[in-house]
Amino acid sequence: MFENLSNKLNTAMRTLKGKGRITDVNVAATVKEIRRALMDADVNYKVAKEITDRIKDEAMGQKIVIAVDPGQMLVKIVHDELVKLMGSQVQGINLKSDPSVILIAGLQGSGKTTFSGKLAQYLKKSGRNVLLVACDIYRPAAIDQLKVLGEQVEVEVYSEPENKNAVQIAQNALEYARKIGKKVIIVDTAGRLAVDEAMMNEIAAVKEAIKPSETLFVVDSMTGQDAVNTAKAFNDRLNFDGVVLTKLDGDARGGAALSIRHVVEKPIKFISTGEKMDALDQFYPDRMASRILGMGDVLSLVERA
Amino acid sequence: EKTKEGLFSKLSRAIVGKSKVDDEVLDELEEILISSDVGVETTVKIIRRIEERVARDKFVSTSELDEILREEIAELLAQNKSEDITDAFKKSDIKPYVIMVVGVNGVGKTTTIGKLASQFHKAGNKVILGAGDTFRAAAVDQLKLWGQRVGIPVIDHGMNTDPASVAFDAVKQAVEQQADVVIIDTAGRLHNKVNLMNELAKIKRVVQKFLPEAPHEVLLVLDGSTGQNAFIQAQEFTKATDVTALAITKLDGTAKGGVVIGISDQFKIPVKYIGVGEKIEDLQVFNKKEFVNSLFKRKA
Ligand SMILES: Nc1nc2c(ncn2[C@@H]2O[C@H](COP(=O)(O)OP(=O)(O)OP(=O)(O)O)[C@@H](O)[C@H]2O)c(=O)[nH]1
Ligand SMILES: Nc1nc2c(ncn2[C@@H]2O[C@H](COP(=O)(O)OP(=O)(O)OP(=O)(O)O)[C@@H](O)[C@H]2O)c(=O)[nH]1
Ligand SMILES: [Mg+2]
Ligand SMILES: [Mg+2]
Numbered sequence: 260m261f262e263n264l265s266n267k268l269n270t271a272m273r274t275l276k277g278k279g280r281i282t283d284v285n286v287a288a289t290v291k292e293i294r295r296a297l298m299d300a301d302v303n304y305k306v307a308k309e310i311t312d313r314i315k316d317e318a319m320g321q322k323i324v325i326a327v328d329p330g331q332m333l334v335k336i337v338h339d340e341l342v343k344l345m346g347s348q349v350q351g352i353n354l355k356s357d358p359s360v361i362l363i364a365g366l367q368g369s370g371k372t373t374f375s376g377k378l379a380q381y382l383k384k385s386g387r388n389v390l391l392v393a394c395d396i397y398r399p400a401a402i403d404q405l406k407v408l409g410e411q412v413e414v415e416v417y418s419e420p421e422n423k424n425a426v427q428i429a430q431n432a433l434e435y436a437r438k439i440g441k442k443v444i445i446v447d448t449a450g451r452l453a454v455d456e457a458m459m460n461e462i463a464a465v466k467e468a469i470k471p472s473e474t475l476f477v478v479d480s481m482t483g484q485d486a487v488n489t490a491k492a493f494n495d496r497l498n499f500d501g502v503v504l505t506k507l508d509g510d511a512r513g514g515a516a517l518s519i520r521h522v523v524e525k526p527i528k529f530i531s532t533g534e535k536m537d538a539l540d541q542f543y544p545d546r547m548a549s550r551i552l553g554m555g556d557v558l559s560l561v562e563r564a
Numbered sequence: 565e566k567t568k569e570g571l572f573s574k575l576s577r578a579i580v581g582k583s584k585v586d587d588e589v590l591d592e593l594e595e596i597l598i599s600s601d602v603g604v605e606t607t608v609k610i611i612r613r614i615e616e617r618v619a620r621d622k623f624v625s626t627s628e629l630d631e632i633l634r635e636e637i638a639e640l641l642a643q644n645k646s647e648d649i650t651d652a653f654k655k656s657d658i659k660p661y662v663i664m665v666v667g668v669n670g671v672g673k674t675t676t677i678g679k680l681a682s683q684f685h686k687a688g689n690k691v692i693l694g695a696g697d698t699f700r701a702a703a704v705d706q707l708k709l710w711g712q713r714v715g716i717p718v719i720d721h722g723m724n725t726d727p728a729s730v731a732f733d734a735v736k737q738a739v740e741q742q743a744d745v746v747i748i749d750t751a752g753r754l755h756n757k758v759n760l761m762n763e764l765a766k767i768k769r770v771v772q773k774f775l776p777e778a779p780h781e782v783l784l785v786l787d788g789s790t791g792q793n794a795f796i797q798a799q800e801f802t803k804a805t806d807v808t809a810l811a812i813t814k815l816d817g818t819a820k821g822g823v824v825i826g827i828s829d830q831f832k833i834p835v836k837y838i839g840v841g842e843k844i845e846d847l848q849v850f851n852k853k854e855f856v857n858s859l860f861k862r863k864a
Binding site: 295298299300303305366368369370397398400403404405406452479481483484485486488489508510512514515534 | 701
């Protein structure tokens with residue numbers, strides 16, 4: 260369904276061909292195509308507009324490199340801008356406290372529990388003594404799910420199946436971790452909607468009680484236009500430290516990444532690329548930019564010119 | 565019950581004091597449609613049709629715009645040739661009526677099955693569930709808990725077993741026990757994974773060995789907050805399993821679910837159910853008229 264952006268641009272670009280400079284008139288159609296491509300990739304409407312407006316200003320008057328298509332050159336400008344927007348360097352997580360508390364939050368089904376298991380394995384491999392904490396007291400078999408994952412990655416899971424108070428469980432887990440000398444605790448929480456006042460109060464209270472050094476917002480890369488509203492609402496309540504983008508082993512273009520970054524200005528720290536426990540990766544802004552634009556070939560072309 | 569503000573209530577705010585649909589109004593409309601995940605293609609189509617009408621009728625007042633929009637969207641939904649379902653859970657002539665539930669990871673398949681089972685059960689059907697997700701951690705336990713909530717049996721072979729043989733067994737037992745409805749859960753899978761998509765086709769084939777006309781319904785579950793990827797999901801799952809109906813979940817969130825309009829426009833698969841929460845009763849039978857009305861609802 261989604262054609263390559265550079266293909267789409269070809270038509271629009273014909274008007275640019277043969278002109279020495281990018282000008283107001285000849286750039287309009289192209290910018291429109293780029294905006295459309297961004298929206299096709301689920302970049303939020305307003306964000307797409309802002310970005311393309313900015314790019315238009317930047318591109319205006321630039322000399323077109325003779326060897327390449329002006330369209331390709333614009334795509335390169337767009338790509339660079341997206342990379343810049345998503346933060347140019349890899350960002351780690353803060354593990355300075357003892358024990359360091361990592362709180363996991365997000366919408367239903369976004370991949371929190373799976374990511375918690377992955378992160379536990381990842382930190383364990385880097386030599387840390389990790390405890391997983393099951394604070395989802397709502398979803399059927401949520402505790403069992405985390406326990407199975409804990410077994411798979413050989414990390415202890417703290418749970419209180421009879422306790423219906425997430426704040427208490429989190430506090431008790433922290434106390435337990437201190438007692439037995441765990442260095443990191445990862446707190447998995449129930450999925451919740453940003454508009455669910457009671458549930459948002461719950462996670463705010465959990466955060467307040469255990470003072471995490473790192474709060475991560477987990478978001479499905481297939482999320483559409485609403486990603487910005489959700490991210491903003493979670494950020495307003497939790498002031499999270501970073502974003503985890505999941506299910507990138509799919510073929511969604513993942514424009515939500517760009518929108519969220521643009522709106523809440525928090526770095527994307529990890530990406531999740533499968534159901535298995537080792538399917539965890541760092542976030543590379545340049546790869547994400549190419550993915551959102553649905554291209555790869557154009558860039559190398561421009562680079563060579 | 566909270567009243568969710570409809571898609572187009574914003575539009576009416578944008579055009580107060582104007583008497584005529586102009587470019588600014590159309591821009592506003594474009595923003596509303598795109599921001600609701602309707603998709604660029606369908607949005608352009610709607611805008612173009614309205615532009616044409618404005619050109620033809622020379623003058624269209626903004627109050628007429630609401631009406632035109634309603635018509636256009638209803639028409640897009642109507643291209644999807646489904647009749648509204650009024651008695652979704654009534655006992656069917658087909659016995660057992662086999663429903664296979666498919667979709668990408670985490671969209672709400674298992675929860676939807678729990679809710680559906682409850683409705684069928686309440687309507688007097690004997691229902692059996694098949695725990696065909698043998699892959700995701702604690703997936704069988706999750707479905708069993710739903711089975712307990714409803715008070716119906718769940719056929720399972722445990723984790724890491726062959727999902728096709730679980731499905732086969734569930735259908736076989738349904739026949740033996742004269743059940744009315746069998747609902748088969750499957751593991752979430754991304755549509756770009758060829759092996760996993762083939763596995764779905766296999767589950768279907770194996771069930772057909774026992775009951776050639778089954779499954780009578782292949783229900784694709786889509787997350788209502790999904791963006792444009794929902795189109796590819798609909799396309800690929802249809803290729804693998806001939807999807808016959810859609811369920812759109814999580815519409816209790818802030819996502820506007822405009823993806824329903826786009827998908828109805830491009831596929832001929834009817835939306836049958838919508839999920840509006842995590843509780844057992846949070847399932848509704850999709851009603852086109854109500855859906856269109858909800859888009860125009862003003863904040864209460
Ligand atoms: N393909 C793929 N599947 C994933 C990924 N991350 C999680 N999943 C799957 O997505 C589904 C939901 O994941 P969970 O970890 O249960 O999500 P959650 O956010 O904990 O869900 P709730 O607790 O119900 O809110 C499961 O089927 C996971 O196996 C990923 O990166 N790729
Ligand atoms: N708010 C809301 N949450 C829902 C709805 N339907 C399902 N959920 C939640 O979404 C999460 C995932 O639901 P599941 O039923 O486990 O999804 P699934 O498709 O079976 O997931 P996998 O089997 O892992 O692929 C759970 O936390 C559910 O409670 C809905 O309509 N509204
Ligand atoms: Mg979970
Ligand atoms: Mg499931």
